[in-house]
Amino acid sequence: MISIHFKLLMTIQLRVYVPPHPLIKHWLGVARDVSTPSPLFKSAMTELGRWLTYETIRDWLPTEEMMIQSPLAACPATMINPEVPLVVVPILRAGLALLEGAQTLLPLASIYHLGLVRNEETLEPSCYLNKLPNQFQPNTHVLITDPMLATGGSMMLAMAELVKRGVDPALTRIISVVAAPPALQKLSSSYPSLTIYTAMIDEIVNDQGYIVPGLGDAGDRSFGT
Numbered sequence: 001m002i003s004i005h006f007k008l009l010m011t012i013q014l015r016v017y018v019p020p021h022p023l024i025k026h027w028l029g030v031a032r033d034v035s036t037p038s039p040l041f042k043s044a045m046t047e048l049g050r051w052l053t054y055e056t057i058r059d060w061l062p063t064e065e066m067m068i069q070s071p072l073a074a075c076p077a078t079m080i081n082p083e084v085p086l087v088v089v090p091i092l093r094a095g096l097a098l099l100e101g102a103q104t105l106l107p108l109a110s111i112y113h114l115g116l117v118r119n120e121e122t123l124e125p126s127c128y129l130n131k132l133p134n135q136f137q138p139n140t141h142v143l144i145t146d147p148m149l150a151t152g153g154s155m156m157l158a159m160a161e162l163v164k165r166g167v168d169p170a171l172t173r174i175i176s177v178v179a180a181p182p183a184l185q186k187l188s189s190s191y192p193s194l195t196i197y198t199a200m201i202d203e204i205v206n207d208q209g210y211i212v213p214g215l216g217d218a219g220d221r222s223f224g225t
């Protein structure tokens with residue numbers, strides 16, 4: 001596992017993981033390819049959502065120990081703890097494609113949609129749909145899905161909306177497909193206890209706000225617009 005730690009304080013660091021999984025690499029290649037048609041791009045996003053979620057929840061999904069009865073004997077079992085609230089927040093539109101894969105692994109999670117769009121000139125994000133509850137329960141575990149972390153403006157807005165409703169960044173994880181340094185620096189400064197899983201880190205964000213090589217406009221390519 002490649003892990004990159006962005007230092008802020010001596011003890012608290014943003015953790016960014018790039019899991020070395022062959023299926024993640026494969027579907028990233030499919031998504032990057034300009035000749036990939038929209039339906040296949042959407043499938044690639046779904047698969048990336050599935051495998052990035054699989055990696056993300058290893059040490060995040062709350063479990064409890066209990067005794068169960070097999071047909072032959074009593075034995076200990078480790079089960080998912082249903083008492084701990086699990087939430088997925090897809091950032092529309094592009095985060096919806098990752099959500100489909102994530103949901104197959106987290107069927108009981110509540111889904112709260114957040115619709116954000118960047119102004120193409122200023123790159124400032126604005127919110128056009130907010131289905132978040134007024135207040136999250138303490139101990140809520142939150143998974144945010146958004147394939148692109150470019151300037152970081154959209155994810156900073158999403159985090160601000162979540163934190164003001166009681167979400168703990170230390171219990172929050174982000175899955176993205178391509179992450180770029182400007183976004184990672186901003187998130188590191190404001191939310192050092194966050195954890196991010198991404199298929200790749202690309203170094204460049206161009207003057208139009210696109211990650212290079214990136215994968216283009218993930219929303220347009222997911223939905224054929």
Ligand SMILES: O=P(O)(O)OC[C@H]1O[C@H](OP(=O)(O)OP(=O)(O)O)[C@H](O)[C@@H]1O
Nearest residue numbers: 092093094117118150151152153154219
């Ligand atoms: O880090 P940033 O510079 O804020 O860019 C990242 C955002 O840009 C894209 O959304 P977009 O505004 O294109 O909306 P869409 O998903 O509907 O296409 C992407 O899905 C992220 O949400």
Ligand SMILES: O=c1cc[nH]c(=O)[nH]1
Nearest residue numbers: 150210211216217218
């Ligand atoms: O490269 C990028 C950057 C932001 N949003 C996208 O969809 N692609």
Ligand SMILES: [Mg+2]
Nearest residue numbers: 217218219220
């Ligand atoms: Mg877009």
